[in-house]
Amino acid sequence: LAQDNVFKIGLILPMTGQQATTGRQVEAGVKLWMAQNGDTVAGKKVQLIVKDDASVPANTRRLAQELVVNDHVNVLAGMGITPSALAVAPIATQSKTPLVVMAAATSSITEASPFIVRSSFTLPQASVALADWAPKNGIKTVVTLVSDYGPGIDAEKFFKERFQFNGGKVTDSLRVPLMNPDFAPFLQKVRDEKPDALFVFTPSGAGAALMKQFGERGMDKAGIRLIGTGDITDDDQLNQMGDVALGVVTSHHYSTDHNSPMNKKFVAAFEKANPGLRPNFMAVGGYDGAHLIYDAIKKSGGKGGGEALVNAMKGDLFESPRGPIYIDAQTRDIVQNIYLRKVEKKNGQLWNVEFDVIKDVKDPGKTK
Ligand code: DHB
Structure with missing residues (x-):
């Protein structure tokens, strides 16, 4: 079958199961990019093949194998959770197929294959x-509570090291299972220990349940502040979290409320294409991942295979709905602004309102 004029993207995402909100957001982001930029790039017809792995890593691996061997995809993409990305890394390496990680966020992922770009x-x-923010804002003691796998361990370690370097004290570190977590016993423990703040990481989609239980236990009223990475005040769910979310301070790379002309256009187009859905950071990971792939096809003229595509992605730089981003040519990881945000109510809706920015942040997790 002559396929010289076709460029195939194999997009593997959790479209069902616990991480299904991630799949729906990333897919919508990729499709919006393609709708806005056409499906012909450098003379090639871009074809998107979407597969559901239900965030079971053995599925992700099998689907990636099939996409490479049977469908001859030019690029693999998606990866809703870290174990999925790590399961596919050896396939990317062996088949020299670029793997664009659009959701998963453990630091070490990009080191698992020279074909991974994030x-x-x-x-x-x-x-x-x-x-850095917390100790300057009255928070001296913190208990950390994270999902017990790659990104949670990263969040716990890097928050704790920096907070303690800044003179704060992490008095306890709790880890909850990734699958079907019951936060209640952990939150009870935190309530008894009464730190100034609880620092949380849970993956996208899990934040609303935690927020609800935090409120039900009256922890906010007991004077314990909730802080975390922006995964906890996920824009996909934030507006349904209720007033317990008000005032929660998080740090993250994207807020739907980000104030730039480009983001306003992005949000309007996304909401038009996906009525009732607010784009979150996962949607932007998909949108920018598709942008990277399109740039790489153009730069390599659609010739040269996987190595040429990855080389073309290295150093790619453009404005994203989140702000300026680029791909570090050494690490193949993303460099971007990190914003401090506070949940506020505007026009009856809850938003992550940005109040400070740290520009061009490289991944502090890279050893080299
Ligand atoms: C990962 C998944 C998430 O949903 C998230 O918000 C951050 C990280 C992960 O598995 O890497």
């Missing part, structure tokens, strides 16, 4: 800014 973020990148 359009999402890293937890060390998002956590450090908050550890």
Whole structure:
């Protein structure tokens, strides 16, 4: 079958199961980019193949294998959670297929294959800014509560190291299972320990349940502040979280409320294409990941295979709905602004309102 004029993207996402909000957001982001930029790039017809892995890493691996061997995809993309990305890394390496990680955010992922490029973020990148903010804002003692896998361990480690360097004290570090977490016993423990603040990382989609239980236990009223990376005040769900979310301070790379002409256009187009859905950071990871792939096809003229595509992605620089971004040519990881944000009500809706920015943050998790 002559496929010289076709460029295939194999997009593997959790479209069902616990991380399904991630899949729906990333897919919508990719599709919006393609709708706005056409499906012909450098003379090639871009074809998107979407597969649901239900965030089971063995599925992700099998689907990636099939996409490479049977469908001859030019690029693999998606990866809703870290274990999925790590399961596919060896396939990317062996088949020399670029893997654009659009959601997963453990620092080490980009080191798992020279064919991995990331359009999402890293937890060390998002956590450090908050550890600088907290001690200057009356928070001296913190208990950390994270999902017990890669990104949670990264968030815990990088928040704690920087917070303690800044003179704060982490009095306890709690880890909850990734799947079907019951936050209640952990929150009870935090209530008894009564730190100035609880620092939280849970993956996108899990924040609303935690926020609800935090409120039900009256922890905010007991004087314990809730802080975390922006995954906890996920824009996909924020507006349904209620007043317990008000005043929660987080650090992250994207807020739907980000005040730039480009983001306003992005949000309007996204909401038009996906009525009732507010784009979150996952949607932007998909949108920018598709942008990276399109740039790479153009720069490599659609010739030269996976190595040429990855080389073309290195150093790519453009304005995203989140602000300016580029791909670090050494690490293939994303460099971006990190914003401090506070949940506020505007026109009856809840938003992550940005109040400070740390510009051009490289992943602090990279050793080299
Ligand atoms: C990961 C998943 C998320 O939903 C998120 O918000 C951050 C990180 C991950 O598995 O890497």
